[in-house]
Amino acid sequence: MKLSVVVSLMLAVIFAVALVQLGLVSPDFTSNLYLAYKYLSEIPLQGSLLYTGSPEIVTSVLWDQRGIDTYYETTVLFLAIIGTLYIFAEKIKPSEPSKEMTVIVKLIAKVVAPIIMIVSISVALHGHLTPGGGFQGGSIFVVAPLILLAAMGGSKLIKLGFKKDSLLSLRLTGLILIAFIGISTLIIGFMKGVMGYLFLNQPKTYVPLGYADVIHAPWGEIVIAGTLILLNLMEFLAVSAGFTLALLGLDAVVEGGKK
């Protein structure tokens, strides 16, 4: 153990000194790099090339300028969930917890879980206006079946409707619809004879087709930022259903008794 402590400390000191000496980090940086300045000043500006229609920089770069990266990351999550389900290749049966919980724990779990579900879908749908989005909403959603699982056992979850087949089909629906929205401008442009692009959001000067950014309703205006609201909703479905499925598989093995 002494050798590994010395080696890791030496590696850390060399790394820190190299970062400061090469000029990569410094407390004297007071203005942004050129790429960050270009993103910050041109994404909310109407009429520029990078316009996405939302004042939130992080979500619009994730889904519009780097959309293919985010799509492949959702695929990597799907591969991890398939690996988990393949190792636990048995039917997920309803099980009871090994120790009965008291009344206080069960009552608080029943009260808190619907509140968490409603907050998570609100965070996911407002991803283009305030900090939030698909990943954040999906991660918050997973905490609600986790609390119910620890307090009341797997049989209660299956009675509530979290079955294995329905969760798997929700996961696949989310992934396929993200791919379909990304390819749709390419197909429509091919049918009309115009060049279309993958994950295209707003119409540009050289591409005359795209999604709208503001809907004019008779009672006011609704800001949807093109494809951002649809992609956030699909990502929320995909992330929440996938992680709940992996949790059901883990619980079935740990509490399921001897094999």
Add this chain to the structure above:
Amino acid sequence: MMVEEFLWYYVLATIIGTAAVGLCGMICRPHMIKKLVMLTIFSDAIEMLAVFIGYRITATQPPVYPGGVIEGFVYPSQASLKEFAGAAVDPLPQILIVTAIVIGLAVLLFLVTLSVTAGEMFGTQNLSKIEGGEKNE
């Protein structure tokens, strides 16, 4: 400015120190779940380091443009956007780390299933009690 520079170097040193503690713990300890706990500590510290590189001392705003969404949608003008870009934090490291957090959770799920299966097969989760496992001191 002396106090702020000292605090900046101090935060850099402690974040890299936490990463070194996590790296040392992954190698030394023989229990499988302890190794997974140290893996999560190590990856969290590297993510904080990446967000720390994008922080400016004179910045006062997160990368969300304020205004324009209350009562009627007004398109922002170019002068207010220039002022916003001068006072905001660098958004590029934050975008890359959102992806890294969720992929870290997926990798941890897979490693947990592997260690649960190994615990059932060998009867123990301590690597020095299995024949052919690693031996520490």
Add this chain to the structure above:
Amino acid sequence: MIHIPLILAAIGSTLALIASIVALLQRDVLKAIILSGIESTFFALLLTAFLAPDLLIAYVAIGLGINSVILLYALRKGERYEE
């Protein structure tokens, strides 16, 4: 004169370093999992000081809620103390 975000960041990162050193030297794996949850809380304080709201929402839900419970489930198939 007083730069409040950097003072908050210094407090948060010092306490996270202390929590992770205590987690390394523990013999009881259950206490190590709880200490990693405490360390996630101090890293959330650090993220607030660095003005990153998107990361904060995802990090609190994943690092504090899901990681602890999954590792506690995985501990049931082994022994609690490492020697």
